[in-house]
Amino acid sequence: MSTLYGRGSVAGLPTFDRCAVMGVVNVTPDSFSDGGRWFDTTTAVKHGLDLVTEGADLVDVGGESTRPGASRVDEAEELRRVVPVVRDLVSEGVTVSVDTMRAKVAEQALQAGARLVNDVSGGLADPAMVPTVAAAGAPFVVMHWRGFSEDMNSKAVYEDVVGEVVTELHARVEAVVAGGIAPEHIVIDPGLGFAKQAEHDLALMAHLADLRSLGRPILVAASRKRFLGRVLAGPEGAPPPARERDAATAAVSAIAAHEGAWAVRVHEVRATADAVRVARAIQGAKGAK
Template identity: 80%
Template sequence: MNTLRARGTAEGLPEWDRCAVMGVVNVTPDSFSDGGRWFDTTAAVKRGLDLVAQGADLVDVGGESTRPGASRVDEDEELRRVVPVVRGLAAEGVTVSVDTMRATVAARAVASGAVLVNDVSGGLADPAMVPAVAAAEVPFVVMHWRGFSQDMNSRAVYDDVVAEVVAELRDRMDAVVAGGVDPARIVLDPGLGFAKRAPHDLALVAHLGALRALGRPLLVAASRKRFLGHVLAGAEGAAPPPARERDAATAAVSAIAAHEGAWAVRVHEVRATADAVRVARAVEAARTAPTAAPTTPGAAR
């Protein structure tokens, strides 16, 4: 199968000839990854523009931390954090996604220029989310989710993580469509790190084809997550490197995801992943190119 053709895109989003790169702007004081570095509106907008300059195709703006154990922020505060940043980036021509579990935040962000709603609960956290997305007629990321951050680790119990995530995502996608969202606007996300332990995450990355078989574009969000820390720690009992030292490992997963036909990868640091997905695209193209490349003097240097 041609993975480029299988990658697809959701209706209402630009089409790229490779796996897209979604840069992350966390407008929070307590992100597991960047610890509030972009909490100020001006700093957050600048960060988003910097990510685009480094190769991001779209920027995902979120105002609520979803790290394990995180408490929820109230709606007014989330709106205060998110909407000005969305508006500022959209005014600069950036393709903006809003990362929220609240219908009101999603609707206000779309009104301010966001073109994609990325809900880590897949519409389960707020019953008004699916009707709001359907009414807005924007693409919707449906992530595999089993509960809020406070207790999601206790829900990381699977007999066959790949089969169960596929089945639960299929059921959730069907429910979202039944709620009025156009199936052509749905993107799926396996929810790496959400109610999953390191072996679960690795199994899902190893079997992205099973998720793509659901027939919708796939977003892979592995950036800086705990399972990469476990891999990099290596020996039993060794301390995993901090989140900001996992970007090379993130780029490795981005290359794998691109090779396996993911529509996009969501990352905190863009440059290495932007390079990785472009190399993956070049390798895809080489598969169909003539194998006897023309010889140019000095080309091997």
């Protein structure tokens, strides 16, 4: 793959000389860390613009919670939540990604100006997704996924989590390419927290280099997730609330950047924007003595 410090580039998106920062705008009442905070269009758009001011290179807009145990929202409601926010952010010059598992939502978001489809199911949840994205010629995130939120924890069973995730992602990328999406439009995501326990997420972070064997840019979405809460848990074993995991998220972002991730997806942007820039500066100084 074409490389910039090993992280690759994605056709149809800006090129970055460091790990990109993708800010999260959840237009939902029930997301695990910030549900309800940005639920109306005006507030969501303002939040997206604030994230750009803080250093986000892209803004990922989603209208359906994918936290463990979450029930699905219906398509009409997801469209109502997402499309106006996408349109308004695009009108302000923001590079927007749409976080959806539905082809209709992806289609309308792309028509509203979104430039990347971030489907946590990698096209498995909706058979129309891959043909829709292929027809639009849009970049597409293929995440490792074993099922919907209601029961994904029961599928967190692995003999070799790194090897199995790489194998399953490889098969999914081949299927997506066979469905018409150009290889240069594909980003891969190991799916931290999706059908995975804390030890699985940590192993995947420790072996991000193994995912580079798939030859595509890597998106790491670790922000505020359960495995960080487990690492940070006090003597009684109680994890801190999700919004108290941002320093840990920035640490993971620095590691992901050092390991060649194309982008990191985070809720709190400023600390991670600083972290990836420091990682880039250190990489750039390797030849100096």
